[in-house]
Amino acid sequence: xxxxxxxxxxxxxxxxxxxxxxxxxxxxxxxxxxxxxxxxxxxxxxxxxxxxxxxxxxxxxxxxxxxxxxxxxxxxxxxxxxxxxxxxxxxxxxxxxxxxxxxxxxxxxxxxxxxxxxxxxxxxxxxxxxxxxxxxxxxxxxxxxxxxxxxxxxxxxxxxxxxxxxxxxxxxxxxxxxxxxxxxxxxxxxxxxxxxxxxxxxxxxxxxxxxxxxxxxxxxxxxxxxxxxxxxxxxxxxxxxxxxxxxxxxxxxxxxxxxxxxxxxxxxxxxxxxxxxxxxxxxxxxxxxxxxxxxxxxxxxxxxxxxxxxx
Amino acid sequence: xxxxxxxxxxxxxxxxxxxxxxxxxxxxxxxxxxxxxxxxxxxxxxxxxxxxxxxxxxxxxxxxxxxxxxxxxxxxxxxxxxxxxxxxxxxxxxxxxxxxxxxxxxxxxxxxxxxxxxxxxxxxxxxxxxxxxxxxxxxxxxxxxxxxxxxxxxxxxxxxxxxxxxxxxxxxxxxxxxxxxxxxxxxxxxxxxxxxxxxxxxxxxxxxxxxxxxxxxxxxxxxxxxxxxxxxxxxxxxxxxxxxxxxxxxxxxxxxxxxxxxxxxxxxxxxxxxxxxxxxxxxxxxxxxxxxxxxxxxxxxxxxxxxxxxxxxxxxxxxxxxxxxxxxxxxxxxxxxxxxxxxxxxxxxxxxx
Numbered sequence: 001x002x003x004x005x006x007x008x009x010x011x012x013x014x015x016x017x018x019x020x021x022x023x024x025x026x027x028x029x030x031x032x033x034x035x036x037x038x039x040x041x042x043x044x045x046x047x048x049x050x051x052x053x054x055x056x057x058x059x060x061x062x063x064x065x066x067x068x069x070x071x072x073x074x075x076x077x078x079x080x081x082x083x084x085x086x087x088x089x090x091x092x093x094x095x096x097x098x099x100x101x102x103x104x105x106x107x108x109x110x111x112x113x114x115x116x117x118x119x120x121x122x123x124x125x126x127x128x129x130x131x132x133x134x135x136x137x138x139x140x141x142x143x144x145x146x147x148x149x150x151x152x153x154x155x156x157x158x159x160x161x162x163x164x165x166x167x168x169x170x171x172x173x174x175x176x177x178x179x180x181x182x183x184x185x186x187x188x189x190x191x192x193x194x195x196x197x198x199x200x201x202x203x204x205x206x207x208x209x210x211x212x213x214x215x216x217x218x219x220x221x222x223x224x225x226x227x228x229x230x231x232x233x234x235x236x237x238x239x240x241x242x243x244x245x246x247x248x249x250x251x252x253x254x255x256x257x258x259x260x261x262x263x264x265x266x267x268x269x270x271x272x273x274x275x276x277x278x279x280x281x282x283x284x285x286x287x288x289x290x291x292x293x294x295x296x297x298x299x300x301x302x303x304x305x306x307x308x309x310x311x
Numbered sequence: 312x313x314x315x316x317x318x319x320x321x322x323x324x325x326x327x328x329x330x331x332x333x334x335x336x337x338x339x340x341x342x343x344x345x346x347x348x349x350x351x352x353x354x355x356x357x358x359x360x361x362x363x364x365x366x367x368x369x370x371x372x373x374x375x376x377x378x379x380x381x382x383x384x385x386x387x388x389x390x391x392x393x394x395x396x397x398x399x400x401x402x403x404x405x406x407x408x409x410x411x412x413x414x415x416x417x418x419x420x421x422x423x424x425x426x427x428x429x430x431x432x433x434x435x436x437x438x439x440x441x442x443x444x445x446x447x448x449x450x451x452x453x454x455x456x457x458x459x460x461x462x463x464x465x466x467x468x469x470x471x472x473x474x475x476x477x478x479x480x481x482x483x484x485x486x487x488x489x490x491x492x493x494x495x496x497x498x499x500x501x502x503x504x505x506x507x508x509x510x511x512x513x514x515x516x517x518x519x520x521x522x523x524x525x526x527x528x529x530x531x532x533x534x535x536x537x538x539x540x541x542x543x544x545x546x547x548x549x550x551x552x553x554x555x556x557x558x559x560x561x562x563x564x565x566x567x568x569x570x571x572x573x574x575x576x577x578x579x580x581x582x583x584x585x586x587x588x589x590x591x592x593x594x595x596x597x598x599x600x601x602x603x604x605x606x607x608x609x610x611x612x613x614x615x616x617x618x619x620x621x622x623x624x625x626x627x628x629x630x631x632x633x634x635x636x637x638x639x640x641x642x643x644x645x646x647x648x649x650x651x652x653x654x655x656x657x658x659x660x661x662x663x664x
Contacts, residue, residue, distance in 0.1 A: 146344065147348070150344070150348035150349070151348075152649075153345050153349075153646045153650065154349060154352070154642060154645065155600075155603070155604040155638075155641050155642055155645045157604055157605075157607060158622065158637070158638050158641045158642070159352070159642070161607070161622060161623070161634070161638070162353065162356050162634055162635065162638045163356060165356075165626045165631065166356045166631075238470055238471050242471075242473050245473050246473065249473075249475050249608065250608075250611070250623055250626070251627065262473070265473070265476055269479060269612075272479050272482065272483050272487070273483060273487040276483050279479055280479075280483075283473055283476030283477075283479070286476065287468075287472055287473065287476070290471040291467060291468065291471035293471075294467050294471050295467065298467070
């Protein structure tokens with residue numbers, strides 16, 4: 001009773017601060033924009049579901065040692081290929097007697113590691129190429145966009161395969177190969193955004209104040225490209241995860257003992273007809289993560305892409 | 312639609328034919344430049360990135376003579392630019408080098424395996440179109456109803472499934488448990504190499520030869536992998552169809568047609584669908600290109616002797632010539648389909664560029 005009385009005015013106070021028509025500070029304006037976005041986002045059930053799944057998976061990845069019942073690498077040959085629901089191994093064991101659930105939990109770390117690295121490389125490279133091409137224009141634009149178009153027309157998976165073939169198998173090389181084939185769409189988007197921003201009044205104002213190209217691009221154009229890039233990244237994430245899993249499945253990604261989901265499927269493939277769960281379970285994990293990213297990306301696109309409003 | 316495109320073209324001071332010629336030349340030029348880019352990338356992958364490109368081609372156990380011969384043949388003693396020109400002229404003559412794995416010319420191998428992939432991707436695309444286009448249209452017409460939601464989930468699930476895993480599960484359920492379809496491979500073991508190869512596509516070859524039991528067997532083998540590929544192209548095609556249809560259904564001329572008292576059937580199929588046909592063809596071309604590539608992982612699951620299996624087998628035995636040759640061929644088909652669909656689109660919509 002007492003507590004409610006204290007909390008109630010505070011809560012309405014926060015909400016009215018967030019929804020104020022005339023913000024009094026930059027921080028309030030920014031917080032208010034986020035809050036309104038969140039209110040709209042919340043109405044999309046599927047997107048919310050995607051976000052919840054992803055948060056849960058990130059927590060699982062972080063607390064993997066606490067959550068997994070067994071050591072993901074501990075082999076116990078006397079206990080191999082145990083079915084679902086066997087004592088101590090809810091999801092059974094693989095051909096070397098390793099606990100599948102524990103391996104899947106640790107595998108989430110590898111997945112997020114790969115996704116994180118690709119996200120650090122590809123969009124940044126695309127942003128750089130796209131904004132420079134859009135802002136500088138002329139021959140630089142022509143050449144950079146020609147290169148982008150060329151890369152865009154390549155078969156991504158096959159090219160990634162060839163890259164890994166030359167670089168050698170391994171997670172970092174798989175990441176590099178995926179990133180090398182993933183950047184062109186970001187460059188296209190960044191360039192399109194830059195072209196619309198470049199001719200706006202506030203850029204002219206900043207120019208009159210004496211800002212150079214570097215400052216304009218990094219401080220005034222990049223921040224505005226971020227929204228559409230984030231949508232694209234979220235939608236691409238599923239593709240990145242599937243590509244990484246595909247490389248892992250072919251034995252070109254993570255090295256054998258490590259519990260990468262694609263590699264786990266490859267291992268279970270040999271027993272698919274008799275011991276179906278060994279390959280099925282990690283596949284479900286891949287499916288869950290990429291579905292969550294797709295749901296979230298779909299929702300974010302509705303939220304942030306002005307073109308999809310009204311549809 | 313062609314009429315409106317012509318109207319705009321004649322406005323731009325160029326006569327119809329010379330603009331057509333210009334566009335064709337531009338397309339050829341853009342295919343050529345893109346291919347040059349692709350070859351540059353494969354050249355870098357094959358000759359610049361490996362620590363020792365000779366070993367990546369002849370293998371580690373090669374004798375000194377073989378090594379030296381390959382070294383000279385690849386022109387590694389010459390400047391990089393000259394090497395690239397050599398590589399270019401080889402590829403243009405259809406010479407992808409010798410496969411270190413089986414000693415045969417890579418080009419010959421590819422000619423042998425490519426029809427299998429083509430067959431698989433074609434049937435897959437057919438399934439994707441036959442199911443995906445009606446699904447997208449229904450989803451657009453019945454927007455925000457349960458049908459639309461189901462179509463949305465079907466597509467999202469398709470985007471999110473690892474294709475090799477779906478193939479495994481399909482094999483487990485439909486072959487292992489239910490026994491409805493043939494197992495891995497293109498035909499049952501008794502029928503291998505029975506039909507004379509004319510086109511390399513076993514469905515066509517067996518039909519030409521009148522061997523209908525082989526034809527039926529081949530169908531039972533191709534139906535599962537093709538359906539799985541088809542599901543992927545279905546996800547993409549149905550989403551694109553839906554958004555194209557929505558764009559048309561929201562247009563004013565549709566309201567006009569409705570006001571005139573046209574039946575819903577005529578409005579949807581004659582007016583709205585009539586206007587998205589060209590856009591759809593470009594999407595189908597893109598998804599076809601995507602399936603040629605997507606079949607890489609599917610082929611491995613189904614032991615399908617196509618270019619995907621060829622590339623990955625070569626990959627695992629470090630047969631670099633075969634890997635690069637396969638990459639170039641897949642890339643060539645991919646690039647051509649890409650550029651053609653772009654061209655088709657710009658014909659349809661003069662506003663695009």
